[in-house]
Every structure is written in structure tokens, then in C-alpha cells.
Amino acid sequence: EVQLVESGGGAVQPGGSLRLSCAASGFIFEDFAMHWVRQVPGRGLEWVSGVKWNGEKVGYADSVKGRFIISRDNTKTSLTLEMNSLTTADTAIYYCTKGKTQLLDSPNEYWGQGALVIVSS
Amino acid sequence: DIQMTQSPSSVSAYVGDRVTITCRATQGVAQWLAWYQLKPGKAPQLLIYSASNLQPGVPSRFSGSGSGTDFTLTINNLQPEDFAVYFCQQAHTVPLTFGGGTKVE
Numbered sequence: 001e002v003q004l005v006e007s008g009g010g011a012v013q014p015g016g017s018l019r020l021s022c023a024a025s026g027f028i029f030e031d032f033a034m035h036w037v038r039q040v041p042g043r044g045l046e047w048v049s050g051v052k053w054n055g056e057k058v059g060y061a062d063s064v065k066g067r068f069i070i071s072r073d074n075t076k077t078s079l080t081l082e083m084n085s086l087t088t089a090d091t092a093i094y095y096c097t098k099g100k101t102q103l104l105d106s107p108n109e110y111w112g113q114g115a116l117v118i119v120s121s
Numbered sequence: 122d123i124q125m126t127q128s129p130s131s132v133s134a135y136v137g138d139r140v141t142i143t144c145r146a147t148q149g150v151a152q153w154l155a156w157y158q159l160k161p162g163k164a165p166q167l168l169i170y171s172a173s174n175l176q177p178g179v180p181s182r183f184s185g186s187g188s189g190t191d192f193t194l195t196i197n198n199l200q201p202e203d204f205a206v207y208f209c210q211q212a213h214t215v216p217l218t219f220g221g222g223t224k225v226e
Contacts (some may be wrong), residue, residue, distance in 0.1 A: 059215035107155035
């Protein structure tokens with residue numbers, strides 16, 4: 001059974017930083033792209049960032065480019081999102097997702113339960 | 122970036138109805154279109170990938186069609202558990218982008 005467990009969410013002041021982690025199990029982690037997708041409660045979905053199976057290619061939404069950094073550790077089957085210069089617009093539930101293929105441009109097949117990030121003064 | 126537009130933004134339906142949701146991309150995405158279902162308090166669920174392929178475990182009353190810029194999600198014989206919000210997503214070009222969602226109520 002595929003399991004994706006996010007951690008590291010919480011409250012932070014504007015301008016602050018936060019690191020989200022995702023522990024993955026139940027599939028061959030190194031064979032698939034991984035992504036972060038966020039949802040403002042009661043609103044839509046926004047793809048935030050993704051990383052190819054081998055970590056050699058990453059992508060970001062324009063709204064987070066230059067502030068967020070995605071990385072993966074295939075030996076530890078973990079995914080990380082470093083979030084810097086946070087603003088109130090970054091307040092959302094952040095989902096760790098497994099791509100359907102190893103390529104960066106693949107749909108989000110499995111989702112974790114989400115980590116809530118609140119940016120507020 | 123490729124923009125995705127869904128219509129309608131909401132639809133009222135009854136159990137047993139057929140519901141059709143459309144999604145349009147600002148540029149061609151071939152068949153690289155996915156559909157998701159979102160329910161309150163639950164993680165989104167992938168329903169359809171590559172425009173028309175049913176994700177394993179998803180009921181066959183869900184179907185998808187289209188290619189290029191215009192896509193459709195159809196729910197036949199709507200069931201009580203299908204009342205939710207549905208999103209399309211293009212998986213053709215990074216950044217991947219979602220539609221604004223359609224609430225089935």
C-alpha cells in the first residue's frame with residue numbers, strides 16, 4: 001500500500017522559513033517523480049513543485065520560484081520542500097504526491113493527507 | 122504557462138443523473154489531461170489520466186474524453202458519494218496547472 005506521510009507543517013511569520021518532509025513507502029520510490037501540491041482550504045489546487053525520479057530535473061510554479069527548493073533522497077525514500085520568504089499567500093494545505101511516471105510532467109497518482117502551513121503575523 | 126478553464130463552476134444534479142464537466146486549455150496538451158475528485162477533509166483522488174484512462178479502483182461510471190485543448194469528464198448514474206469538487210490538470214508542460222474546479226451538488 002502506498003503511503004505518503006507529510007511532516008513539518010505549522011505556523012510561521014511572514015518572511016520566515018519552513019521545511020516540509022514526506023516519508024514514502026509501499027512503492028519503489030526511485031522509479032517515480034514526486035510532487036508538492038497545495039490547496040487553500042475551500043479553494044482550488046495549485047501544483048507547487050516536482051522532481052524527476054533521479055532528482056536531475058525539478059520544476060516550480062511561478063508563485064514559488066526562487067523561494068522554494070524541492071529535493072529528494074532515494075536512499076531514504078523521502079521528499080523535502082524548503083520554503084523561504086513565506087508570505088500569507090503561501091498559507092495552505094501542502095500535499096506530498098507520487099507521480100504516475102518517472103517523468104516530471106506526470107499526474108499526481110497518490111496523495112498524502114497533507115500538512116497545514118499557516119503564515120501569519 | 123498553460124491555463125485551464127473548467128465549466129461550469131458548479132452543477133446541481135440528482136442521484137442517477139449524468140453529469141458532464143468540460144475543461145479547456147489555452148494551448149494543446151495532447152492527451153496529457155487528468156481529472157481529480159476532492160471531498161472535504163480528504164486528500165484528492167486521481168480519477169482519469171491521459172484524458173480517458175480510468176485509474177485502477179475508480180468506478181466505471183466515470184469516463185473522460187478529448188485531446189488537444191478540449192476535454193470532458195462524464196459521470197453516469199451519479200451516486201451519493203460523487204457529490205464533490207472535480208478538477209482537471211494538464212500534465213503536458215511544467216508548471217503543471219489545474220482548472221478552477223467544478224462543484225457537483
